[in-house]
Amino acid sequence: MKTTLRLDKLLAHSGFGTRSEIKLLVKRGAVTVNEKPVKDSGMQVNPDRDRIxxxxxxVSYREFVYLMLNKPQGVISATEDTRDRTVLDLLGDEYAHFELFPVGRLDKDTEGLLLLTNDGKLAHNLLSPRKHVPKTYFAEVDGAVGSDDVQAFAAGVTLDDGYETMPAQLNVLHTGKPEQNELSRIELTIMEGKFHQVKRMFEAVGKKVVFLKRISMGPLTLDPELPKGNTRELTEDELQALIHVHE
Incomplete structure (x- = not known):
């Protein structure tokens, strides 16, 4: 964090309104720095040392916020959309001024772990193709998933556009019996994030994903106690583990 920043920027970032609204607060003497009424909303302050x-x-200032979301189906991973609800629509008003965004995306019909933050550097590092941050999904699959699929995924499969995936770890929890309309249940860890990748990987071996949920991203695992559609802030341990991903 910068040593100093403009007071109006700090207050706007802390939820006290627009810069013009903050000017009005200053004008009526509502804002003090180190017990003294402020005359200039553009003055430089140090959030670590100055009492505002x-x-x-x-005023308690935070530069960055990190939220774990258990994304439900039917919500899109975007900051705004004219037709559908977005993941930001699930947040409380206390986060509105932080300008959060989702780190990566989950399909509209996919649920599970999604990280929301306003820390662009951390988001960039987690999403960088060079980092190969692992992502693990639980899926229910129409078709009998077995050892042949495990070997195929471990070698990398060719998607419909000719792209060959990196090796992926497929763990078969239950092999379904299609003749009895029974689905297979699996966990799949991939090291990249191509469009609809998990679904397309199973299509490449003649099977169809009917339910998909992300359960981890790098060291961050979905909190089993977090209800669908809800968020919570990351613990200090979770945040430090994410930060260390790109060191």
Missing amino acids: TVDGDP
């Missing part, structure tokens, strides 16, 4: 209050209440 608005109407007598101390």
Whole structure:
């Protein structure tokens, strides 16, 4: 974090309104820095050292926020959309001013772990193709998934556009019996994130994914206690583990 920043930027980032609204707060004497009323909303302050209050209440400044979301189906991984609800629509008002965005994307009909943040550097590192951050999914598959598929995925499969995937780890939890309309259940860990990749990998071996849920991304695992559609902030241990991914 920068040593100093503009007071109006700090207050706007802390949810106290637009810069013009903050000017009005300053004008009526509502803002103090180190017990002194502020005259200039553009003054430089140090959030680590200066004591800032608005109407007598101390301002707690945070530059970055990191949220774990258990994404439900039917919601898209975007910051805005004219037709569908987005993952940001699931957040409480207390996060509105942080300008959060999803790190990567899950398909509209895919649920599970999604990280929301305003830390562009961390997001870039997690998504960088050079990092090969593993992502693990649980899926229900129409078709009998077996050892042949495990070997095929371990070698890499060729998708419909000719792209050959990196080796992936397929763990078969249950081999379904298609003749009895029984689905296979699997966990799949991939090291890249091509469009619809998990679904297309199974299509490449003649099977169809009917349910998909992401359960981990790098060291971050979906909290089993987190209800669908809900978020919680990352713990310090979870955040440090993510930061160390790209060191």
